[in-house]
Amino acid sequence: MMIEKEVNPHFEDFIFDWTHKFYFLVGGYGSSKSYHVALKLVLKLLEEKRTALVVREVYDTIRDSCFALFEEICIEMELDDHIKFVTSPMQIRFPNGSKIIFKGMDKPAKLKSIHNVSIIWIEECSEVKYVGFKELIGRLRHPTLDLHMILSTNPVSTSNWCYKYFFKYKKNFILDDEELYRERVVIIKNTLYHHSTADDNLFLPKSYIEQLEELQVHDPDLYRIARKGRFGVNGKVVLPQFVEWSHEKVMDAIMEIRSPIKRAGMDFGFEESYNALVRLAVDHKEKILYIYWEYYKNKMTDDRTAIEIIEFKNSGEQIRADSAEPKTIQYYKQMGFRMRAAKKFPGSRSQYTKKIKRFKKIICSSNCPNVIGELKDLTYAVNKDGEIIEDEFSIDPHTFSAIWYALDDYEVSDLKGNVTYE
CATH class of the missing domain: 3.40.50.300 (P-loop containing nucleotide triphosphate hydrolases)
Structure with a gap:
């Protein structure tokens, strides 16, 4: 034919x-x-x-x-x-x-x-x-x-x-x-x-x-x-100052900070959610947040997770964690971890987000692919009228929650130079 x-x-x-x-x-x-x-x-x-x-x-x-x-x-x-x-x-x-x-x-x-x-x-x-x-x-x-x-x-x-x-x-x-x-x-x-x-x-x-x-x-x-037929980020980006650097470059930058503030934060999860644990370093003078280490797994029982993050127990490094899981926090304490509950209160999600947004730069190590995957293109959720919802996002970013908890009682200056107590 x-x-x-x-x-x-x-x-x-x-x-x-x-x-x-x-x-x-x-x-x-x-x-x-x-x-x-x-x-x-x-x-x-x-x-x-x-x-x-x-x-x-x-x-x-x-x-x-x-x-x-x-x-x-x-x-x-x-x-x-x-x-x-x-x-x-x-x-x-x-x-x-x-x-x-x-x-x-x-x-x-x-x-x-x-x-x-x-x-x-x-x-x-x-x-x-x-x-x-x-x-x-x-x-x-x-x-x-x-x-x-x-x-x-x-x-x-x-x-x-x-x-x-x-x-x-x-x-x-x-x-x-x-x-x-x-x-x-x-x-x-x-x-x-x-x-x-x-x-x-x-x-x-x-x-x-x-x-x-x-x-x-x-x-x-x-x-x-x-018109252009191109992929991209749909909606308003939560952290426009977020960038990825090589791990070596991040660690070199942290070494140059005179008095770095180092923190660790953890969000708990199991089935659909994830155990997300991050290490951070803050350059308070320059208002730069560095993210240089991550642990990210789900379907892990607490005893198995405790084995995989044993370095925190051995070093005595403090972990600030999700206060919604007091039994889990108590378990880790009994196992010898220095873990404390981060504060949660009505409106805390919005306040924590605003705190992170005050950093002039957020620099993440290439060794943290899950942080990058969740935060680089993170956008706000919107309501039926197309208006952004300040404490809801396009995905459930577990690493973002871990960062919130890590900086639970950190005093951060806003861009006008005023110190804000969170």
Whole structure:
């Protein structure tokens, strides 16, 4: 069957490339990435007998998005007489026996009945939970055919799982997203990365791009996402003065402080939360906070944790800890640790946060990946009106709590030089 179809040049190689297992497409609004993924699948399933699975987080969103997009493409290519669209349950059947089935991750039980899927497309993958992504990898299997997974998304926060998995998170570095923005297409091992913006869609009206440009003034965060197609931090950053230095540089800087104030703080956790223990050094004169050591684990009983942080017992170093766990603090005391409860009071979260924000610089050692992962891009939570909530954050930052406790009774000067007693 001879098929002619005009496509955007930036996607031409992508459409015919089936040499990789993963295809990660990120782009701004109107870049045509979803259109070309759908076209890629139609061409492949016409060529080979395969079963493809198309997934979104919510099943009810598929009919007006992915399913409608496939239908539009097949009509444009005059294939609608050859390809059958079934609406209940949603399915597309090809003349050679290929088929596309559609599922939502909000109904995961229905994934268990799927067999011999050799291609999966996760549309708006940033909306799918990480556990769902892992489940889908397990569903991608066929005895003879090559396996492929295509993930497409508008860029979201760097705290999203897809950024951490495909780009960088803590010590797991795969690709600098800035390199992708420069090169537009990058191949790393078995993954092809593809970046696109509205400029790559030659079929867009000029007025649409002008509309995207207007976002630069009114909504910078959305402009970065919609116009530039770039990951970043969504919302107001809690600690804009936070920077990462090499461990050696941090320790050298601490050595230069005439009278460093050294502290240790601990937040307790078990199942979902973490035991977070940090060591800090304060340059009181320069108003610089250094974070140079961390312990970060969960699902650890107190006796096992006590063994792993035995150095604090041996050195007699004091740990200021979460006062909400008096039994835990008492246990560590009985085991010979110098541990005391940090003060907690109504509004203490907000007050502790304001205290940390008064430092001119917060410098963290590269040896503290969990501190960096939680605090570098930490943003405030917002209410239904979009206003920030000063004592709530985008994640539950256990290392931030540990820092609060460590500085429990530290007297910090504000930027005007006044001493504030917390």
